[in-house]
Amino acid sequence: MKVSTRTGKRIKPHYLMLLCLGLAGSMLAACGTDSVQNASGQVGTNQGAAEVPRTGGNAQEGPQGEQTFKDDLGHEIQISGQPERVFAPYLEDSLLKLGIKPVAQWSNGNLGHSYLQEELQDVPKLDFSGGAPSSEVLLSYNPDLIILHTSNYAGDGVYENYSKIAPTYVFNNAAGDVEKSLETLGQLVGKTEEAKQALASYHQKVGEAKAAIEKKAAGKKVAVIRFAAKGVSVMGGNYLCGYVLNQHLGIEMTKLTENENSLNLSLEILPELDADYIFVINAYGQGTDRMKEMTESSIWKGIPAVQQGHVYEVNDEYWLGSGLIAYEKIIDDTVKLMAE
Incomplete structure (x- = not known):
């Protein structure tokens, strides 16, 4: 520590002795604080210093700002500073909301999240159709943080291999509660x-949309029908759209769908469909034949929502x-179709 004096002023001997005693006391007191200098000259925390939990999260503060997180599977990871090269397949939507572009993006074959491709056009795709990419492939992207959106991705030794490349955080199912997973992502990065x-902006949008729908379509029921390669289903109110x-x-x-996340829909069940509005989804363009077969049937044409012209392909x-x-895009569509 340097002690400076004003130019042209001389310190008297007895003042100098008092100053030295004061400095010695300060140095002894500093040894009792939570910063010490080790043999390599680096500053760290005392061994007896407790980690400080962060409010509202699952992180703990460690040495030099290092944070410890526990994921949904019980793994603990340490993150120092702010990650710059993030790999979080199937979480690209949330990453972009936080202003982050991943080092690579999820894809099924060569198809990524189509609605995000304008923002992700310069981000390479990694095919997950045959399972998670090998650690050798992932290593080439040099990630400093890996986030897996579902525990299904972590099996068969994937977690063990990925965690050797970079700290790896696993959600049990990030899509189950998008708001909560976004908060966790915000802490991680x-x-x-x-x-x-x-989230505040989204909640405001939700409030405005609810008011518009309540004004024009109060008490109306909806059905979301998904036509896919493997079948036709009615989607419930507990996931995705x-x-x-x-x-x-x-x-x-x-x-x-009162007690179902998803219900297989057949022509036999179709007459029981009590909905004022029907939203139709042709999943990845693979449900065209099934959609044509059902929507051209006399049973379909007899449904009140169909007769009133309240069927929309989204x-x-x-x-x-x-x-x-x-x-947000789903909300925009819903307001346009039900409240305008």
């Missing part, structure tokens, strides 16, 4: 304020998406 702002409509916008779903790109960007 050092973007907590951005997460709060994104159904969650947005039911849990966020407060729209009642058809009674067919964009599968984001109606099957998971993240606030997708949710």
